[in-house]
Amino acid sequence: DTAVSQTPKYLVTQMGNDKSIKCEQNLGHDTMYWYKQDSKKFLKIMFSYNNKELIINETVPNRFSPKSPDKAHLNLHINSLELGDSAVYFCASSPWAGRASLGANVLTFGAGSRLTVL
Amino acid sequence: GENVEQHPSTLSVQEGDSAVIKCTYSDSASNYFPWYKQELGKRPQLIIDIRSNVGEKKDQRIAVTLNKTAKHFSLHITETQPEDSAVYFCAATSGGYQKVTFGTGTKLQVIP
Numbered sequence: 224d225t226a227v228s229q230t231p232k233y234l235v236t237q238m239g240n241d242k243s244i245k246c247e248q249n250l251g252h253d254t255m256y257w258y259k260q261d262s263k264k265f266l267k268i269m270f271s272y273n274n275k276e277l278i279i280n281e282t283v284p285n286r287f288s289p290k291s292p293d294k295a296h297l298n299l300h301i302n303s304l305e306l307g308d309s310a311v312y313f314c315a316s317s318p319w320a321g322r323a324s325l326g327a328n329v330l331t332f333g334a335g336s337r338l339t340v341l
Numbered sequence: 342g343e344n345v346e347q348h349p350s351t352l353s354v355q356e357g358d359s360a361v362i363k364c365t366y367s368d369s370a371s372n373y374f375p376w377y378k379q380e381l382g383k384r385p386q387l388i389i390d391i392r393s394n395v396g397e398k399k400d401q402r403i404a405v406t407l408n409k410t411a412k413h414f415s416l417h418i419t420e421t422q423p424e425d426s427a428v429y430f431c432a433a434t435s436g437g438y439q440k441v442t443f444g445t446g447t448k449l450q451v452i453p
Contacts, residue, residue: 264428266385266443278438311385328373328439332384 229314229333243300246314255297258313311335343368347444360418360449364431372433380427421451
């Protein structure tokens with residue numbers, strides 16, 4: 224009963240291909256996120272959804288398109304993959320965005336999806 | 342937007358010694374400061390956090406201090422053990438949607 228699960232764990236693909244990563248959380252959280260961790264271990268937020276609504280959209284190429292069919296799921300689709308897209312992509316969730324109560328901002332991360340673009 | 346700087350980028354200590362990691366943030370409206378630990382090949386996990394109305398918080402061997410005026414916060418690990426070896430990230434949370442901005446990480450190595 225993994226709290227935040229993402230698939231696939233590993234993804235190796237050629238430049239120019241399109242790929243998707245899926246994420247699901249069973250914590251009942253309202254907010255989900257995609258973070259990118261590059262080879263230098265920097266963790267950068269890409270997107271955040273609160274109850275299916277996009278609330279954070281960082282400066283990310285429009286080749287990246289998130290989709291949240293419901294508040295328990297957040298998927299990431301990447302078109303025309305480039306070498307620089309190689310990274311570990313982490314999905315995360317938190318109880319509620321915008322509520323400053325204790326624990327509301329605590330992020331629970333998935334295990335990560337390592338994307339390698341050749 | 343928020344900018345979080347973290348130092349040092351790498352830190353080696355002997356087992357039993359203390360380790361200190363320092364962070365600064367730019368947005369004076371930031372009100373929540375978590376610290377995450379990421380072991381090799383694993384996901385980041387929260388180890389301790391502090392809110393802007395508190396100056397210090399301690400949990401066993403780890404403690405965090407916050408200086409709102411200077412916009413500094415620090416992680417202190419005492420009596421380090423080999424299992425403390427990991428990458429540690431500080432973060433600051435700001436804005437209406439409480440966006441979490443991470444520091445650049447500190448790779449801590451505890452030498453037995």
